[in-house]
Amino acid sequence: MAKTDLEFKDLTEQFLDEIIEARRHIHQHPELSYKEDDTAEFVISYLEKWDIPYERMIGTGVIVDIKGEKGDGLDIGVRADIDALPVNEQTDLPYESEHEGVMHACGHDAHTAILLGTVYLLNKRKKDMKGSVRCIFQPAEEVGAAKKMIEAGVLEHPHIDRIMALHLWPYVDLGKIGIKYDNITSSADNFSIKVKGEAGHSGRPHQAVDAIAIGAEIIKAFQFLVARWNNPVKPLVINVGQIDGGKAPNIISDEVNLHGTVRAVYKETRDAAEKRINKLVHTLAEEYGGKATIDYQRGYPAINNDEEWTKWVEKNASEVLGKDNVVKIKEPSMGADDFSAYSTNVPSTYFRLGVREDGKKTYDLHHPKFQFDDSVLETGMKVFTATVYNTLSKDE
Incomplete structure (x- = not known):
């Protein structure tokens, strides 16, 4: 059974502010596919500050293995994409892109910050975990680098038993996540x-x-x-x-x-x-x-969400967010994501993180005015952390 008493005492206001600051820095300094050198170094600066080991992969990729201290168990993957798009930003945010013609218009700045925070939270809980979690900061999603990551061995040593990812979504309300069984993308x-x-x-x-x-x-x-x-x-x-x-x-x-x-x-x-x-x-x-x-x-290919793994994510998300904040997505998106390369190799699930707000115009992904409230970072970290922790700490 899941540990329904999972607490987030370390999700303090100070820590959340630190993750928000990280996300805004990444947003202000976007980098195109395979050129994410500064982004990778920025992620590494946090890992070194927290004394968390890491490895580089295919140039600008970063992977973090957190090994549970209670012995062998499942080996879980969590992936975030870190690249930006060739878009001229028009948000007028105080942390608007400083790189002309380059913008985080697809939310990868949030994905990166969420996974960074998740690394910290899971590392604090490793004494209760069996197996391991591999946190994957993947470059160049927009041009399909997942395949190169797999060829470089990101799903091996140890073999990853299942993997998960999220994506910001302007068609689900802020504070909620969207779950979809079977194929979620085209x-x-x-x-x-x-x-x-x-x-x-x-x-x-x-x-x-x-x-x-x-x-x-x-x-x-x-x-x-x-x-x-x-x-x-x-x-x-x-x-x-x-x-x-x-x-x-x-x-x-x-x-x-x-x-x-x-x-x-x-x-x-x-x-x-x-x-x-x-x-x-x-x-x-x-x-x-x-x-x-x-x-x-x-x-x-399309991303296919494994039924058992998706049910487990839904259960854990319902516990940390409340059942009303976990919604079922009825239709697949005709957009695509190279996370599908992982899903064709191991059981996977990919869920949507809502950014839509009542009374405010919500712009679509890849739009020069796309923006979102920073509270999505806490929502994403809670779902990632709870799902992995309850997987690796549960009694079989």
Whole structure:
């Protein structure tokens, strides 16, 4: 049974202020993927102050192993992403980004501070724990570095039995967390299509092969795939977000490039969509007298939340936050996260940390005005700490 009497006497006002200050420093000094040198050093400065050992991984990654003092047990992973986005911040906060064109617009500053505080809290409780917890400060989530972390051995020595992560979420109320069973995100694949035609004069289109027109037919056909081929209860998104082609208004273009993304919640939808898109692109281009090539890049799979592990997180969150502050998310997000690389290797759970406030406009993730109340840090630390502590200290 969980230790329902878990107390947080060390979550003092002074300690919370220290974690808030850390989060604001990270926010003010954001760094892009694989360039998080100062962020990693900042995290390390706290670990050294607290006399907590750490290791570096893939350059700017930092891992902390906290070993329980009651012997062998489960080995748990907790992950936070530390990179920022190429966004010009427009929040006017007193700790607004000092790096022009770079912003923590996805909440990774909060994720980092929450895990930093969790390290401190769990280290204080290690005398009651069996097994270990590996706290993973992961760089470059925005470009998929989880795979590199796994290749570097982040899930081994010891083998991680289960892993968890959180993400700020503007569609759940502040002070609450959102739990989702089964898949909580979609997969995310990208494609680049090059359509080749034959140039000509715009006044004599019958003597040319219009690559732009063929590209337009391909885009229209993608929506047919979504609306008429795909099972409507299994979400699929095909989006063309960039089109490059043409040289002048009176010249029929002989080349156009289409760049887009494909999102699917279920693996069978994802696999089938890739096959259909490849076939459609080639068939349509040839039918209209042109040719096409496609570079289809498989990205993140969907995050699948392990049922047993998710139930355990829900139980512990309900105990430390109150049942009313743990809500069930009904629908998966069509966004993606490279945490899915972990979830395909070990049982995992990924929950949402609410930031929505009544009476205030809440901006979405990746928006230049995205911001949140610092009280989310305490909520996240409590859920992480309670879940890990009650896992590693419970009687089997």
